[in-house]
Amino acid sequence: MISITSKEMCCGCAACEQRCPKSCIVMREDEEGFLYPQTDMSKCIDCGLCEKVCPVLNQGEKRKPLYVYAAKNKNLQIRLHSSSGGVFTHIAEQIIQNNGVVFGARFDENWAVKHDYTETLEGLAAMRGSKYVQSRIGSTYQQAKDFLEAGRLVLFSGTPCQIRGLKLFLAKEYDNLLTVDLICHGVPSPKIWRQYLHEIIATGGGDIQIPSCGPTSQITGINFRDKTTSWQSYSLRFTLRRETGSGLPETADISRIHYKDPFFYCFLSHVMERYSCYACPAKELKSGSDITLGDFWGFRGTKDFPDDNNGISLLLINTDQGSKYITSILRSEQSYEKVIKQNLMITASLIIKDPRRDTFYKAVAKSSLHRESKKLWLINKIKRYANRLADIALGNGVRWHIAGICAENGTDAARARSHTHSPSR
Ligand SMILES: Cc1cc2nc3c(=O)[nH]c(=O)nc-3n(C[C@H](O)[C@H](O)[C@H](O)COP(=O)(O)OP(=O)(O)OC[C@H]3O[C@@H](n4cnc5c(N)ncnc54)[C@H](O)[C@@H]3O)c2cc1C
Ligand code: SF4
Ligand code: SF4
Ligand code: SF4
Structure with missing residues (x-):
């Protein structure tokens, strides 16, 4: 048991x-x-x-990918609506066109994140784009198994631990299954997300009450990776609607660049991830997935493969099954050794648990995410200045952390803490 x-x-x-x-x-x-x-x-x-079937008790073997690419979807509109280069949609469309079924994460009617499936191209829109909240798997492993047993082609996408869980649940290999996971730095809780949604509805999530926010307003759209200001400087965007009584509803967009948004700021400060994310059981491709996708931060465009700042995916093809579905996509081959140095979340967990992690949830419940994110910002700023002063006084490589973490000598942990999936903090 x-x-x-x-x-x-x-x-x-x-x-x-x-x-x-x-x-x-x-x-x-x-x-x-x-x-x-x-x-x-x-x-x-x-x-x-x-x-x-437990992925923590039964961890997979560490692997290396067969092929590594910087990749982007040829369709610019798809790319603009995807988190990075729109590779997920490229793969998923082929599955649907072959009478298959695609499983992925979507918002429900209350903007909670859950796993679901679609059998149509239109249904892919809800799965497109990262949702930085843990998704509820529900009974989707069993549903996927039923489709597989019926001979349908199935694409299952999710975090690496979800893919490992699926594979253990299925307990055998299926030729008609394709699994896609994400380079994953961790997931915040659905509860803290619910609290943030309440703050957005009440005030806009900031100090000043925004017109269109208030008890009668409703959220009608959320995009965690809005690229209006570019892929690298992405924003978290909420669209709200409020009945005014005059018959003409009022609508408003609340959009903040990721490091200025209270939810994103706390997420990227690593104080609200699930405990397992600090000791992830599925790093280094241990999930067994056929394909792994991430953001190709740090990619410098070339003449043949320019970076237009509309999104580039890091594409790891891990199996022959995976390579069958990478067809008409723009890509440029890369070295894995180089890539894992740039994107540390492929191999490293958030190794050091931030000392504020344990008290953060309690503090937010008593005040607000907005207020706690401001406090965090101030502490981080003081720490950064102190580190800089220490670097100057003691020489590079030695950093004294005010919060008592003491010295980090340029280890993976130190780098993983400062470089996850945000290019421009
Ligand atoms: C929680 C989380 C953390 C991530 N951390 C990093 C990181 O540190 N570094 C990095 O390079 N990339 C990270 N990514 C991956 C990155 O954000 C993109 O999802 C990836 O590059 C694929 O982009 P795309 O443009 O090909 O497709 P998109 O259309 O953007 O991808 C959509 C895919 O993501 C899945 N998905 C969305 N939200 C969730 C969720 N909550 N749980 C499970 N699956 C979900 C969908 O099912 C679908 O398969 C993370 C993604 C998530 C969801
Ligand atoms: S699977 Fe169910 S019945 Fe079997 S040991 Fe676990 S809890 Fe008990
Ligand atoms: S939910 Fe998943 S990780 Fe947790 S105990 Fe069950 S099988 Fe293991
Ligand atoms: S970091 Fe690891 S444990 Fe956490 S959600 Fe991602 S794959 Fe799962």
Whole structure:
């Protein structure tokens, strides 16, 4: 029977819940809002199946990709609506055109993030774009299995731990399955996201009450990676609508560049990720996925493959099955050794848990994400100045951290903390 002795030991994939033959496991939110399994011991027959499908207990082998590319979709509109180069849509369209089914993360009617499937090209729009909140897997592993058994082509996309959970749940290889995961630095909780949505509706998430915000307003659109100001300087954009009583509803866009948005700022400061993300069980391609996608930060365009700042994906093709679906896409071959130095989240977890991580959720619940992000910003600023002074006084490579973390000598941990998926903080 699965037993969570430490929160780092569960990534919330729900494979155990779906596998249990007696339905005695239920995923429930903890006080931070992350899902963990709870077992009804009176129904458990001690069959051990829940442990066999757990991606933390059964980690895969470390791998290296077969091919590495900088890649972009030929369709500029698709690229502009995708987080990086729109490679996910390139692959997913081929699956749908071959009468297949695509699983991925989408918003539900309350703007919570959940996994779902689509059988249409139009249905892909909801899955396009990163949602930086942990998605609820629900019963999608079982649904994917049913489609696979019926002979349908299936694409399942998600975080590496979700893909590992799926593979263990399926317990055998399927020729008609394609798995795509993301370079993943971690996920915030659905609860903190809900709180932020309330703040957006109430005030716009800032100090000044924004017209169109208030109790009667509704969110009608969210884009975590709005590229209006460019791919590298992306913004988190909310669209709101409010009935005015005059028959003409008022609409407004609240858009802040990522490092100025309270939610994104805290996310990129690593104080609100799930505990398992600080000890990720699926780094170094251990998920077993066919394809891995990320942002190709730091890519310098070439004459044949220019960077127009509308998004470039880092594309890792890990299996022969994966290479079948990379067809009419613009790409330029790269060296893996170089790429893992630029994008540390392929191999490294958020190694050092920020000391503020444990108190952050409690503090936000008592005040607001907006206020706590301001405090965090101030502390980070003081730390940065102190580090600079220490660098000057003691020479490069030695950094004294005010929060008591002490010296970090240019280790992977130090770099992973400062360089995740944000190019311009
Ligand atoms: C939580 C999270 C953290 C990430 N961290 C990094 C990082 O540190 N470095 C980096 O290079 N790239 C990171 N990425 C990946 C990056 O943001 C892009 O998703 C990736 O480059 C693919 O972009 P695209 O343009 O090809 O397709 P897009 O259309 O942008 O990708 C959509 C795909 O992402 C999936 N997806 C979206 N939200 C979620 C979610 N919450 N959970 C599971 N799957 C989801 C969809 O199912 C779909 O498959 C992260 C993505 C997520 C969701
Ligand atoms: S041991 Fe078997 S019955 Fe018990 S919780 Fe796990 S899967 Fe369910
Ligand atoms: S990681 Fe997945 S399978 Fe393992 S305990 Fe957590 S929810 Fe269950
Ligand atoms: S960092 Fe690892 S554990 Fe956390 S969501 Fe991503 S793949 Fe899962």
